[in-house]
Amino acid sequence: MGSSPLDRLSDDPRVSVRRAGAPDPDGRVVLYWMQRAQRASDNPALDLAIEVGNALGKAVVAYFGLVSAFPGANLRHYQFLADGLPDVASGLARRRVGFVLRRGTRHDLERVSEEIRPALVVTDENPLREPERWRRQASERQRVPVWSVDADVIVPTAQLEREQYAARTIRPRIHRQLEWFLQASRERAARVRWRSPAGLMSLEAGPHLLDGLPIDRTVPPAPGFRGGSTEGRRRLRRFVAERLAGYADARNHPEIDGTSELSPYLHFGHLGPREVALAVQDADAPLADRQAFLEQLIVRRELAVNFVRYNDRYDELAGCEPWALDTLRRHHRDRRPYLYVPRQLEQAETHDELWNAAERQMVGTGWMHGYVRMYWAKKILEWTRSPEEAFAVAIELNDRYELDGRDPNGYAGIAWAIGGKHDRAWGPERPVFGTVRYMSFGSTSRKFDSRRYIGGQVLNPHFFHV
């Protein structure tokens, strides 16, 4: 049995062998199909591709397909993504890795493979159903080995083995493994330099990349966010220097810029979670603040990834627990004093100015504060005709307007708010909610300065990111 250098590399718990076999000896390169992890450092998938290339004595090339068919994505998301590609290009060059950038309606790993003739293909992971299907189908069609690397979590998702019931069940399992997995990667460069075959097509990462691409352009780019690893790292440094001290309290004050606002960068893979965690862990800030942030970044974020990976109904009410489905069903005919259609919600036309402010923050800036996201989703449950409709409307709005939409965090957050996912029952039993945890305007407003949050929105829709 194997103890060749290659077997040792595929033995890593981050790695799944999706197509087994020996690398094609006639293959010219190791091909890294970059999808989720759109960065050239703190990227275990890229690191592995380089290790394999060096072990085989072959060059390494990364292929990125800018596909217009990504479900639910619009110009806001594509602009942010495209902002990040120049950083990918320059970062890969520093590691002597080639870059092939193409665009089209869908991924075309097959054609790129035919042109480049890889010995082996490496890719990253994304637990959402469509990207997972792309990886599976592409692996079936390859004639060379395909390995995927779980690059965007700290503890590999497979280590948890099954769907976790709550934060309290995943937390000790994650903490036990952090010492092993929370380590900076060794950023090696490829030993063999990539030489592009004559005539191989690749686009320039630049401002015109989106021109003519058939995407949904009805949502404008987010005015306060520029994508990319460089910008993400700048924001990380600023957060650690200016906001980490005091984070444990400030994060629950939506009227203050107290959070990291890094979720878009993590969503597009412009930053890796290890780099963020290590920067915070080693920071000169009170322990309680560092712990509060790491709880969000690691325990809560990876619980969300676990949910999407192991529950194929992650975007419907039916994916929630029986106790919650029962209590919501018993209350589905309750009278609802306020009822809104999706259009009214989208336009922030409710009687509740706190809710409207949260909605406007999301639509206008592409990012809603985490604390009001809970309130926002729970009120949709209260103001629509059924929990199923509430779930669908919340996901549609979240995925359309949030820069970090279409992300496990969003699905888990909405399932928590509407379906009690990862939560517990709370009495007393109430209309519509049953024993799903309730939130009220009055109580929520007493915890932070909601007037200031609302006012900031009214005076300047970009208040939060100026």
Next chain:
DNA sequence: ATCGGCTCGCGCAA
């Protein structure tokens, strides 16, 4: 300001 009761079920000790 703080406290208790509301309510459910996992995971572990036994």
Next chain:
DNA sequence: TGCGCGAAGCCGAT
């Protein structure tokens, strides 16, 4: 089988 306790809550009593 019993028991402790848990993502951010709410409300009324003290």
